[in-house]
Amino acid sequence: GTATYTAGDNIAITQNGAEVQIATSATPNFTSVTTGDTVMNNNGLTIAGGPSVTITGIDANNTVITNVAPGVAPTDAVNVDQLNDTVAANRTKYYSVNSAGGGNEDNLGATGADAIASGKNATAAGTSAVAIGLGATAANANSVALGSGSVTAAAV
Structure with a gap:
């Protein structure tokens, strides 16, 4: 009888007389490829228990990324x-500043324009006001309060 060979998507068949050659295509196309714990498919590349690069992002799986070139853009x-x-x-x-914490953290003490507040619970609410020290309060424009607990409403 006669044998008929049909090439699949990733198989190339050539015949020269009685000689038939069956080979993998030079440009194979797979839906998914698995090698050990590594899977590559349309979603990306995943390694079981390791990092992955998928269409939703990069997950380093808590491993150190090494040899990163300096960023430029x-x-x-x-x-x-x-x-x-x-x-x-x-x-x-x-x-x-050496403080055990409390108010005036995260630049919350200097609320006036061009004001400076330095110290726990120090507030400088007036424009160009300066309050330095624990609980120092400079409330009015151009006022200065120096020292722990000092309060001034008068301008300099």
């Missing part, structure tokens, strides 16, 4: 070297 990631350099270059100089 606004949407690039930064590496630890860049972060440390930026922190070192932007340290506050000639100013120090």
Whole structure:
């Protein structure tokens, strides 16, 4: 009898006389490929118990990402070297606050325009007001309160 061979999507069949060659296509197309714990499909690349790169994002699975080049564009990631350099270059100089916490955290004490409040519970509500010290309050424009608990409503 006669045998008929039909090539599939990823199989190439060639015949030269009585010789038939069956080979994998040079450009195979698969819906999914699994190699051990690694799966690659239309959703992306996943490694069981490891990182994944999918259409929904990148999950490093709590592993360290190494050899990251320094970011250049606004949407690039930064590496630890860049972060440390930026922190070192932007340290506050000639100013120090030692507080056990409380009010005036996160720049909440200086509410007046161009005002300065330094110290736990220090408030500078007036324009260009300055309050320095624990609980110091400078309420009016251009007022200055220096020292713990000092309150001034008078302008300088």
